[in-house]
Amino acid sequence: MDINALKDFHLIASCGGIGAASRASGKPKATLSRRLAELEEAVGVRLIERGGHRLHVTEAGERLLLRTAGPIQEIDEAALSARENAAKPAGWLRVTAPLLFSQLALGRLLAEFRLRYPDIRVETLSENRLADLVDEQFDVAIRINPPVNSALVGRCFARDRLVLVAVPALERPIGSAESPPAIPAVVMSTFSEGETWRVLKGQRCFAPQPVMRLSSLLTVRDAVMAGAGAAMLPQSIVSRQLETGELVSWGEADTLTELWVLHTSRRLQSPKVKVFVKFICEHYSAGWFFT
Template identity: 35%
Template sequence: MGLDDALIFTRVVECHSFTLAAQGLGMQKSTVSRRIALLEERLGVRLINRTTRKLRLTEVGQAYYERCRQIMLDFAEAEHAVMQLQREPSGLLRISAPIEFGQLFLGKVLGAFMRQYPEIRAEVELTSRPVDPVEEGVDIAILVGPPQDSTLIARKLFESRRRLCASPAYLAAHGVPESIEQLADHRAILLPSDAPRYWPLIGESVVCQRVMSCNNITFAREAVLAGAGIAGLPLMISEYAVRRGELIELLPQARLPVGEVHAVYPSRRFQAMKVKTFLDFLMHHLPRDEGELLEPATARLLTLGL
C-alpha cells in the first residue's frame, strides 16, 4: 500500500491537481483525495496544504516528495532495464549439465552462442548429480530423464540410446556371447540406472556377474576399452570407438533402456530472453544423428559453422 500511495502522492504533486492526477491514474478524484488523506494520517503529518485554487507542499511534504520521486525514477529505470533484457539476450546465464554433455558438446554451442550475443555471460556447472533449477538458481538444467518436480518445464533435446559393447581384448579372453542368455557368463560393468543383479535389458531377466559399477559414463567406457567387461554404453560416447574398432557392439537385437535428455527450467511465463534464445539455439545445433553428438573434435562429426 505504501508504494501505491507514494505513486498517487507524486502524481498529485506533479500535476498540481487532484483532478488531473486522478485522470492520469484512471481513478476517481474522491479516491485520490481519500488515499492522500489516509497517507497523511498514517505518517502523522500534513503533506499538502489545499485551497480551492492550488496545492502547496508543506516542508515535510517537499522532503517526502523528493524521496518518492527518486523511488519512482528508480522503478522506471528498473522496468526499462528489464525490457532491454527482453529485447536482446544479455546478462548472466547459469547452466548445469552432465559432465560429458558439457565437455564435448555444450561448450562448443555455448561458445558459439556467446560469440553471437556478446552481452551474455555464463556460469556452467558440470555434474553427475541431479540439479533442481529453482533451488539452486539455475536458468537451465540439462538432465537425463524427466524432472521429478512436475511444476518445472522440460524440453526434450534428444534420446540417448544404449548398446552392449566390449573391447577386442576382452572378447579374445572371454569369448563372444552369441545369445542374450550367454551374457550370464560374462563380466558386467553397470551404470547407476542399472539394476545391480541383472543386465539392463528390456523384456529380459538375465543375471549378471557385476565386476564394477560407477556413476560416470566416460569412466565406464574407459573401463570397457581396457578390457574389464561388457557395458551398456550410450551410443553418443561409444560411436567413435566402435567406428575405430576399439569397441565391438554385441547382440544388436538386445533392447536397452533409452534415456531422454531434457532441458529443464522453471517457467515459460515471462521467460527471460537469454533463456528462450539459448534454448532455441541449442535445439538448432543438435545433430540429427546421436552418434555425432559427443565425439572428439578431431572426428569432425559435429559442425557448428565455427
C-alpha cells in the same frame, strides 16, 4: 486481496521479522506492519504471531505462503518480461548440467552460443545432482530423462541410445531370454544386483556379473577398452570406438535416453533463456546426441 500486501507478507516471513524485512527492502516498518495487518484482516486469520525477537508464521500463514509462492513468482516474471521484451538478450546465464554432457559437449556448445550472442555471459555448474533452479538461482537446467515436475518446463533436444559393448577379444555368448548367460561386466556404482541386460528388442539377454563398479561413464568406457568386461554405454561416448573397431556392439537396448533443456516459468522466459533454448534445439536439429 492486495497483491502488495501479499508480497510484503512473503518478505516478512522470509526475513524473519518486520525490522529485518525493512532493512532488506528499504520499505518503512510502518508500511510493512500496516500491510500485514490489512492482509490478516482480508483473510480473516492471524498469519504471524508477534512476540519475542523473531516472528512466528502460523499454520494458516504457512499454507498461504505455500499456495501463493508460485503465482507471485509468475507476476514478478511477467513484470520482468515486460521490461526486457524490447531489449536484446544480455546478462549472465546460469546453467546446470550433468557431468557427462558437460565433458562431451558443453564447452564447444557454449562457445558457439557466445559467438552468436556476445552480450550474454555464461556460468555453469556441472554435477549429477538435481539442483533447485529457484533456490540456487539457475536460469536453465540440462537434464537426462528428467522426472515429471510441474515447476519446470522445457523441450527434449536430443536422444541417445544405450549399446552393449566389449572388445573384440571378449567372447560373446549366445544370450537368451530364458537362460541369460553370465558375462563379466563393468558397471556404474548405481548398478542393482540381478539386473538383466536386454538388447535387440529383447531377443538377446545377458546377466552382468560386476568385476568393477565405477562412478563415471567415461571411466567405464576406458575399462571396457582395456578388456575388463562388457558394459552398457551411451552410443555418444563409444561411437568413434565402434567405427574404428576398438569396440564391438553386442546389440542396442530398447530404451532411449532423452536430454532436456528446462527452465522454471510455464509461460514466460527471459530473452536470454528463450534464445538459449532455441539455440540448443537447433544445434541438435537431427534429434540425436551422437550424430
